[in-house]
Amino acid sequence: MIEAIGLVKKFGDFTAVDNVSFSVSKGEIFGLLGENGAGKTTTLRMLATMLKPTSGNAVLKGYDTQKEPEKVRAQIGILFGGETGLYDRLTVAENITYFGELNGMSRSAIRERIRQLAQAFGMTDFVDKRASTLSKGMKQKAAFARSIVHDPDIMLFDEPTSGLDVTAARDVHDFILRCKSEGKTIVFSSHSMSEVEKLCDRIGIIHKGRLVESGTLEELKIKHGNNDLEELFVRLVGAK
Amino acid sequence: MKLKHVMIVLRKEVKDLLRDRRTIISSILLPMILIPVINIVMGGGIQKFEKDMNENVMVALSRSSNSPEVRELVQERILSKNPNIVLVDAEDPVKALENNEIRCILEIENSYAEKLEDGQPIQITLQYDESKTKSQAAADIVSRAIDRFSEEVVEERIAALGLDPDFLQPVQVERKNLAPNDMGNNMMLQMMLPFMISILVAVGGIPAATDLVAGEKERNTFEPLLTTMPDRGSLLLGKYLAVTLFSMVSLVAILVGLSIGYIINPNSLTIGIDTQLQGISLDPLAVVLALLITVALGMTFSGIQIALSTIAKSYKEAQTYLSFLMLAAMVPGYATMFMQASDLSPVMFVMPVMNTVAAFKMILGGSINYFNLVLALVTSIIFVILTLMFAASLFKKEKVMFRN
Numbered sequence: 196m197i198e199a200i201g202l203v204k205k206f207g208d209f210t211a212v213d214n215v216s217f218s219v220s221k222g223e224i225f226g227l228l229g230e231n232g233a234g235k236t237t238t239l240r241m242l243a244t245m246l247k248p249t250s251g252n253a254v255l256k257g258y259d260t261q262k263e264p265e266k267v268r269a270q271i272g273i274l275f276g277g278e279t280g281l282y283d284r285l286t287v288a289e290n291i292t293y294f295g296e297l298n299g300m301s302r303s304a305i306r307e308r309i310r311q312l313a314q315a316f317g318m319t320d321f322v323d324k325r326a327s328t329l330s331k332g333m334k335q336k337a338a339f340a341r342s343i344v345h346d347p348d349i350m351l352f353d354e355p356t357s358g359l360d361v362t363a364a365r366d367v368h369d370f371i372l373r374c375k376s377e378g379k380t381i382v383f384s385s386h387s388m389s390e391v392e393k394l395c396d397r398i399g400i401i402h403k404g405r406l407v408e409s410g411t412l413e414e415l416k417i418k419h420g421n422n423d424l425e426e427l428f429v430r431l432v433g434a435k
Numbered sequence: 436m437k438l439k440h441v442m443i444v445l446r447k448e449v450k451d452l453l454r455d456r457r458t459i460i461s462s463i464l465l466p467m468i469l470i471p472v473i474n475i476v477m478g479g480g481i482q483k484f485e486k487d488m489n490e491n492v493m494v495a496l497s498r499s500s501n502s503p504e505v506r507e508l509v510q511e512r513i514l515s516k517n518p519n520i521v522l523v524d525a526e527d528p529v530k531a532l533e534n535n536e537i538r539c540i541l542e543i544e545n546s547y548a549e550k551l552e553d554g555q556p557i558q559i560t561l562q563y564d565e566s567k568t569k570s571q572a573a574a575d576i577v578s579r580a581i582d583r584f585s586e587e588v589v590e591e592r593i594a595a596l597g598l599d600p601d602f603l604q605p606v607q608v609e610r611k612n613l614a615p616n617d618m619g620n621n622m623m624l625q626m627m628l629p630f631m632i633s634i635l636v637a638v639g640g641i642p643a644a645t646d647l648v649a650g651e652k653e654r655n656t657f658e659p660l661l662t663t664m665p666d667r668g669s670l671l672l673g674k675y676l677a678v679t680l681f682s683m684v685s686l687v688a689i690l691v692g693l694s695i696g697y698i699i700n701p702n703s704l705t706i707g708i709d710t711q712l713q714g715i716s717l718d719p720l721a722v723v724l725a726l727l728i729t730v731a732l733g734m735t736f737s738g739i740q741i742a743l744s745t746i747a748k749s750y751k752e753a754q755t756y757l758s759f760l761m762l763a764a765m766v767p768g769y770a771t772m773f774m775q776a777s778d779l780s781p782v783m784f785v786m787p788v789m790n791t792v793a794a795f796k797m798i799l800g801g802s803i804n805y806f807n808l809v810l811a812l813v814t815s816i817i818f819v820i821l822t823l824m825f826a827a828s829l830f831k832k833e834k835v836m837f838r839n
């Protein structure tokens with residue numbers, strides 16, 4: 196479903212992502228684990244066609260990110276950490292509608308989808324309220340709904356829990372698992388091993404732009420003879 | 436690039452901006468009331484000032500000439516025909532002038548009666564204060580009144596000799612103003628209006644442009660937007676058209692404000708100086724050309740505004756850049772503001788902002804030079820293309836799109 200092949204991204208002389216390859220099969224959650232500045236966001240931005248790789252390539256659902264970026268974007272939903280990125284002066288429904296329209300949905304399909312999402316996320320009370328009037332938790336729900344309005348097959352999450360309190364982070368985890376249960380393929384970046392361990396089928400550890408290790412949790416444990424993944428992470432990242 | 440995507444973005448941005456109080460105030464409300472307000476303030480001020488200058492012109496006689504006979508002469512022969520001049524008694528006329536109690540002092544020879552009788556010139560001295568506008572104006576008013584008195588005496592003497600008064604007027608001059616539309620002196624129309632239109636259209640998109648790129652980055656809505664299906668070109672064009680639309684909205688707002696002002700008070704277009712507004716006939720083709728030039732000006736500035744808003748690292752920085760742009764637009768505007776239609780040169784028609792000012796001055800001045808108008812339109816279109824290309828190139832640059 197997702198194929199990253201030797202992705203390299205240089206900003207001037209600085210190599211932010213250095214020859215990163217991995218693949219994610221349908222319905223899988225792939226965790227990209229790394230410290231601050233490791234290159235997670237840059238990698239995800241290349242998958243999302245926002246940045247052009249200096250070399251290498253990525254193929255999502257059979258579409259080449261460089262040759263058919265529009266088709267790729269139509270297949271992906273994105274939730275980036277920190278702010279929810281809603282338009283304050285628009286209502287929740289208008290925010291969701293905008294992204295639905297941009298992703299090629301018809302008006303009637305969007306209306307039906309909003310009704311469905313509002314029910315699923317418990318947003319019926321505030322779906323017609325302006326985003327500026329909502330609580331943090333409500334905004335987060337709206338952001339979830341917006342990211343999947345076009346029912347994408349692939350979801351990219353960039354540190355979606357950074358800066359969130361425990362309950363909000365759990366809501367994000369639930370949302371990710373819900374996406375998985377709907378058969379979506381997920382790439383998810385984090386700097387917390389416990390979070391990755393909880394959610395991911397497979398992980399890749401990225402350090403200074405290089406993918407230093409990847410595999411299923413079991414594979415990694417066996418390979419390194421270590422049951423404590425947190426310690427493994429520190430060792431891998433510290434060693435290089 | 437897809438038109439459908441452009442329209443989706445445009446529609447959303449317009450809806451979003453219309454809910455932004457700041458945009459509404461600076462792009463719609465301000466342009467609408469600006470000219471009427473300037474009129475009321477400036478027009479009212481000028482009218483009041485003119486009234487003050489011409490009415491209640493207080494004068495006093497100097498101490499040495501303050502005799503009942505002189506007073507009588509002044510009352511009868513000068514003041515009776517100039518009711519706006521008032522003769523007052525002053526203990527110390529020089530002091531009174533200093534304290535603005537009177538505006539000038541008349542000194543008239545006490546022997547005036549005999550001299551008048553003998554046909555000799557009477558010496559009248561007019562003391563005033565050149566440093567005071569009102570005193571200066573009063574000196575003119577009073578000396579005109581004295582001239583008239585002098586002419587009357589001449590006429591009386593000629594009549595006494597049995598001659599026709601025309602005998603002393605071998606030549607009569609009649610002046611005729613041939614300025615088209617008779618607007619030579621019309622400050623509002625020829626100076627303020629072209630300036631206001633050009634500046635407001637040039638800066639009208641600023642709040643929108645700040646909001647639509649720098650604002651989106653600041654609020655973290657830009658990155659999700661970039662991951663939707665449309666390509667960057669469509670997103671840019673949608674935003675660009677929204678900004679252009681708001682600069683045009685400013686133009687419409689000005690015209691609406693003007694029309695309302697005119698309906699309420701037809702003199703409101705003239706700042707109270709020149710109230711002849713009848714007989715303006717605007718050349719329709721020239722008006723269309725000028726409006727096209729104005730639209731192109733709005734588009735050019737929208738392109739620059741979007742570009743600056745994209746380059747800026749933060750919302751604040753975008754505001755700073757765009758205030759500089761506003762100043763930059765003012766310079767050519769002010770440079771041409773006080774020019775008259777006859778002062779326009781072809782160079783002005785190829786400079787942004789100046790060309791719009793010049794086009795409107797030309798139309799309001801009445802003598803149309805189509806070559807210059809077309810020149811202005813063609814160069815404006817080139818500016819539109821260049822600035823749009825510049826903005827588009829920025830939207831493709833990863834360095835400016837993702838700064839963090």
Ligand SMILES: Nc1ncnc2c1ncn2[C@@H]1O[C@H](COP(=O)(O)OP(=O)(O)OP(=O)(O)O)[C@@H](O)[C@H]1O
Binds near residue numbers: 232833838
């Ligand atoms: N547009 C850019 N221009 C220059 N350097 C950049 C740019 N974007 C990222 N970088 C640099 O590339 C490196 C990787 O950044 P990236 O954002 O991918 O890291 P990250 O793993 O997401 O880190 P974090 O946990 O802080 O989000 C960093 O050193 C960053 O400074």
Ligand SMILES: [Mg+2]
Binds near residue numbers: 235237353354
């Ligand atoms: Mg990051």
